[in-house]
Amino acid sequence: MIKVEFLKQRKRVWWFVFVFPIILNVLLYIDLTFRYRGYLLxxxxxxxxxxxxxxxxxxxVFYFxxxxxxxxxxxIYEVFAVEFENNAWLTLISSPFRNKYTINSKMLITVxxxxxxxxxxxxxxxxxxKAIDSSLEISLIFFxxxxxxxxxSSLMIILTYFLILLLIRKVSGMIATGILIMILTISIYYNNYNxxxxxxxxxxxxxxxxxENQFYMILLANIMLIFVFYLFIQRLNKRSFEMKL
Known part of the structure; x- marks a missing residue:
């Protein structure tokens, strides 16, 4: 499933998942050349x-x-949008395997x-x-x-997005959802670091x-949310896949 999904996706998705983090960290390097020794240390x-x-x-600083x-x-938009080319979505959901593969394969490729x-x-x-401070040793446990x-946490967020998508059944609506959650998270986190x-x-x-205690608390909370959201998604997964781009 993953191989087929990779092959059908448009190449521009790699700008989001591979190039974007590199570009941002190049900007971070420029920022650190001024602030690492002069301010942070x-x-x-x-x-x-x-x-x-x-x-x-x-x-x-870059809200990464x-x-x-x-x-x-x-x-998620890109993963689904490719199916709407030449009405491929109608063919996909009409197949006898739609309940088993359609949404699950999209979740797997997103993961x-x-x-x-x-x-x-x-x-x-x-x-x-390492480029900023060559004396730094990799802290494997920390990383x-x-x-x-x-x-x-990303797995939990992915399931949250797919649950929302199955409820609203409009792929483009996910972009507005992403912007809204991003703004909400920024406002919560940067107003209170606790x-x-x-x-x-x-x-x-x-x-x-x-x-260390917070690490295990986060893991446990995520596992519980992932389990609950996955059950809801599989229940909704059995329904009709009438969805708009």
Missing amino acids: VHQNELALTNWQLIFKEQT SELYYLILSLI AYTFIFWVSDYISLYVTG LKTFTIQFV FEIYLPFTYLSHAFRVT
């Missing part, structure tokens, strides 16, 4: 962050984690693109950090913990700051 004790945390924090909500909506998105970000972020939070378990859409933003 000077205020490190005040901020109570490690050197890598300082670099992750500086990435928030929050921009994922918009990027995800664009990915694959999201994985590429975060891998592209972390590799380019690591290169940026794995932060990546795990952001990727697992971690709150009942605000799951801020998990992405808190990833580099969380304590």
Whole structure:
């Protein structure tokens, strides 16, 4: 399923999932050349962050984690839009396998693109950090913990988006949804940096700051939400797929 979905997708989706994180981290490199030693290291004790945390924090200047909500909506739009070319959607939903494969295959390809998105970000972020401060050693535990939070949280967000899509049945509506959730998350997170378990859409933003206890709390909350959202999606998945672009 994944192979077929990859082959049918238009190449411009790679600008969202691969090129965009690299471009943003190039901008981050330019920013850090001015602020890393002149500001971030000077205020490190005040901020109570490690050197890598300082670099992750500086990435928030570009609202990178929050921009994922918009990027995800664009990915989902692209994943579905290709099926509306030459009325392919009607053929797809008329097949005897529609209930088993249509939505599930779209979710899987979205998860694959999201994985590429975060891998592209972390590799380019690591290169940026080493270019700014060659003495930095990779903190494997920190990177794995932060990546795990952001990727697992992304799975929860993907299921949330697909649940909304199956309810509104309008693909272009996902872009407005992404913009709305992005603005809402920015307003919540940047007005209060304190971690709150009942605000799951801020998990992405808190990833580099969380304590060990918060890490496990986020994992548990995400697993519960993923399970619940997946059950709802599979129930809606059995209904008609009348959907508009």
